[in-house]
Amino acid sequence: MMWLITGGAGYIGAHVVAAMRAAGERVVVLDDLTAGRSDRLPADVPVVRGSVLDRELLGRVLAEHEVTGVVHLAARKQVAESVEQPIRYYEENVHGLAVLLDAVTAAGVRALVFSSSAAVYGMPDVDLVTEDTPCQPMNPYGETKLAGEWLVRAAGRTHGIATACLRYFNVAGTARPELADTGVSNIVPMFFDRVTTGRTPLVFGDDYPTPDGTCVRDYIHVSDLADAHLAAARWLADRPAPGDLTVNVGTGHGVSVREMAELVAEVTGHGGPVAEVAPRRPGDPARVVASAELIAKELGWSARHDVREMVTSAWWGWQRHRGQTG
Numbered sequence: 308m309m310w311l312i313t314g315g316a317g318y319i320g321a322h323v324v325a326a327m328r329a330a331g332e333r334v335v336v337l338d339d340l341t342a343g344r345s346d347r348l349p350a351d352v353p354v355v356r357g358s359v360l361d362r363e364l365l366g367r368v369l370a371e372h373e374v375t376g377v378v379h380l381a382a383r384k385q386v387a388e389s390v391e392q393p394i395r396y397y398e399e400n401v402h403g404l405a406v407l408l409d410a411v412t413a414a415g416v417r418a419l420v421f422s423s424s425a426a427v428y429g430m431p432d433v434d435l436v437t438e439d440t441p442c443q444p445m446n447p448y449g450e451t452k453l454a455g456e457w458l459v460r461a462a463g464r465t466h467g468i469a470t471a472c473l474r475y476f477n478v479a480g481t482a483r484p485e486l487a488d489t490g491v492s493n494i495v496p497m498f499f500d501r502v503t504t505g506r507t508p509l510v511f512g513d514d515y516p517t518p519d520g521t522c523v524r525d526y527i528h529v530s531d532l533a534d535a536h537l538a539a540a541r542w543l544a545d546r547p548a549p550g551d552l553t554v555n556v557g558t559g560h561g562v563s564v565r566e567m568a569e570l571v572a573e574v575t576g577h578g579g580p581v582a583e584v585a586p587r588r589p590g591d592p593a594r595v596v597a598s599a600e601l602i603a604k605e606l607g608w609s610a611r612h613d614v615r616e617m618v619t620s621a622w623w624g625w626q627r628h629r630g631q632t633g
Contacts, residue, residue, distance in 0.1 A: 308418070308544055309333045311374045312358055314381030314406065315352075316343030318478075318488045319422070319529060323378060324348055325482060326533035327540065335372045337365075338381065347486055359403040376418035376527065376544065377411055378536055382451075385492055387427065389448035400451035404458055412466040418543035419459060421538055422474045425555070426526075427453040428474075430592035437598040438474070438553055445590050460551050469549045471539040476525040476557035476597050478532055480617035487624020488529075494567060496617060499625045502577040508568045512587035515594075520546035523561040523594040528612035528620075532556055538606040557597025557612040567614070574618045 310327060314320040315336030320343060327334050328349065335353045338345075345354050351370065357364045359381050368374070382400045383389065389396040404421075411419060426449030427442045444450045456472045463470035479495045481487040491500045498508040515518040535556045542552065568582040602608050 308375040308540075309335065309373055310376045310378055310540060311335050311337060311368065312378045313337045314342050314379075314422075316340060316345050316347055316354065317380065318486070319532060320380045321347035321353055321486050322482055322529045322533035323380065323536045324352060325486070326353070326530070326537045327378075330537055332537070332540070335368065335374065336478055342490075352454040357620050360399070362406050362410060365407060366516045369414040369416065374414065374416060376420075376540060377407070377416055378408060378422075378540060380422040381424065384448065386394065386446050386448045389446050389451070393447040396447045396451050400448075401454050401458070404455050407599065408458065408462045408630060411468065412462065416447045417462070417467065417549070418469045418473075418540070420539045420543065421455060421470065422550040423456055423472045423474045423553075424449065424452045425474050425476045425557070425595060425597065427456065427596065430590070432596065433520065434594070435559065435596055435598040436555065438555060438601055438621075451492065456553065462553050463549060467549045469543040469546045470551045471543055472537060472551075472553040472554065473539060474555045475532060475554065476527050476595070479531050479614075480528040480530065480612065480620045481624040482533075482620070484528045484624040484627035487621060487628060489628050494524075494564070495571065495621045496625060498571040499575065499622065501624075502571065502579075503629070507580045508571065509585045510564050510568060510582040511585050511591060513565070513584045514587075514599040517563060517564045517593055519563050521564040522591055523563050523596060525596040526562055526567075526614050526617055527557050527610060528617045529562065531610040535602065535606070535608050538608045542606055552605055554602040555597040555599060555606060556602060557599050559597055559599045561594060561596040562614050563628055567618075570615060570618050574615075574622050
């Protein structure tokens with residue numbers, strides 16, 4: 308098959324490209340390069356600069372590259388930004404997906420993997436979040452991901468497209484330094500940014516009903532996440548008839564924010580206080596940890612990397628991108 312990977316020059320997208328290429332899949336990337344970087348990708352991977360909002364461009368890319376499957380990662384992804392710019396998030400994440408699906412159905416593409424998020428669940432009051440846990444998103448970002456799932460499944464049923472929606476939990480780590488997350492919006496690079504500029508990592512709230520009082524999250528290595536996309540793509544390609552699948556992508560193990568701060572201090576050699584406690588942020592649930600049983604059953608996938616590998620590899624990449632060696 309030939310796979311179009313939207314957002315393929317981003318942090319997660321570049322890892323998906325690498326995993327699919329290593330497995331012998333053919334790929335073409337569409338990315339507007341506002342957050343992505345083409346130098347993350349092999350020189351022989353075709354990269355088309357553009358947006359999923361451009362229907363004419365999508366039709367041309369799908370036809371010229373004879374695309375038979377799509378992995379859709381392109382989206383706005385910052386929760387706080389989504390609260391400030393809800394119209395932009397609905398325009399790019401939901402309308403952009405609708406434009407893509409229109410192009411996909413017109414081109415006769417029969418498989419689509421959709422990048423969703425644990426944000427669809429909101430604040431679940433359960434020890435392990437299963438795919439049957441009620442979806443009650445708390446912000447426009449989560450709402451757009453849930454609406455995206457609805458749209459993907461509806462289009463799949465109507466137009467005979469096999470679909471898979473992957474609900475990511477907290478992504479960290481890197482496969483290689485050049486593919487690292489260079490932003491500071493996720494917890495691990497956020498902590499790196501503070502310790503390398505002489506500041507103490509911030510922990511928002513230490514009075515939650517958890518063992519150490521800080522929020523507990525499920526962290527997934529980006530290489531494992533990329534392998535989950537490959538598994539989903541092959542599940543769709545091997546189906547004799549259209550169908551749909553929605554699965555969590557997580558480890559089933561929770562790590563507290565304080566535990567993550569302690570691990571970052573250990574890996575980086577940060578000698579100051581491990582963490583500074585700030586007030587709770589509105590809407591932060593105490594615990595969000597995935598049940599990973601369904602993805603193991605349906606796709607034969609399970610996480611291979613632990614949280615130390617995530618932090619160590621991420622630190623390796625952080626140093627490379629900032630010209631540091633120690």
